[in-house]
Amino acid sequence: MPEQPRLPELDETTLDPEQRRVHDAILSGPRGIVEGPLRVWLLSPDLADKAQALGAFCRYGTRLPPRLSELAILVTGAHWRAGFEWAVHAPIAIKAGVSPEAAEAIRTGATPSFAEPADAAVYRFARELTDTRFVSDATYAAAVEALGTEGVVELVGILGYYTLISMTINAFNVPLPPGAAEPFPHA
Structure with missing residues (x-):
């Protein structure tokens, strides 16, 4: 950037x-x-x-616990390599219960491992939708099982909103918060 x-x-x-x-x-x-x-x-x-x-x-306001919504935000921020978004939300996600190892894997493009099935379902759904623009029946079913149908609707809303955030950050070169290190130095 x-x-x-x-x-x-x-x-x-x-x-x-x-x-x-x-x-x-x-x-x-x-x-x-x-x-x-x-x-x-x-x-x-x-x-x-x-x-x-x-x-x-x-x-x-969604039915997703903060850990899961923040996980979705991290996947979106990493996909777009939106430094401001990552710098703000990675600490929030970790405080909400996303492991530092999972956050780092997401940041670097590696596949994290999750102990909780709901975390794995949110991660797979978010990655599949952002990477391929579609969601397979198996991924969709796992997300519905973990979150319920309304939860999946809200998950898509989170992904869409944070895509808008990330696009704004990247289009206007929104600077990192003061003192934050660039999380995507090769962006």
């Missing part, structure tokens, strides 16, 4: 009223911070408003 962001740093003192409304909604929500791709989206307040609401649901 090129080193320079494509957009200037957002000056919060110059936000128009609609940008300010969305900014403050994000700030007062479960994230408590407006960073990375959310700052990019503020250039289109309607997009930012709708995307951040979907993101709040995908991150905090």
Whole structure:
């Protein structure tokens, strides 16, 4: 990824009223911070408003336990080699119960091993969908068994939302959080 962001740093003192409304909604929500791709989206307040609401649901409101949603986020971030996404979510995923070894395997493109069948089902589903753009009947059935049908619908929502996040990061060269090491140095 090129080193320079494509957009200037957002000056919060110059936000128009609609940008300010969305900014403050994000700030007062479960994230408590407006960073990375959310700052990019503020250039289109309607997009930012709708995307951040979907993101709040995908991150905090699905039936998937945080360990499984964070696992799906890691697979997506690694697929897109979205450094900001990885730098933010890898520590969250590990804290939620994804093993550091599994996270590292995902980051480097290796296949992790999982003790829990639900973790393996989420990983296989996420990898298959992102890598091949389809999901086999066997992978789908394993995901439904682990998560239920509604859980699989929500898993696809998580994967889609974090694909939007990752595309935004990569398209606009969103810089890593301060002090974070580049997780994908050959991206």
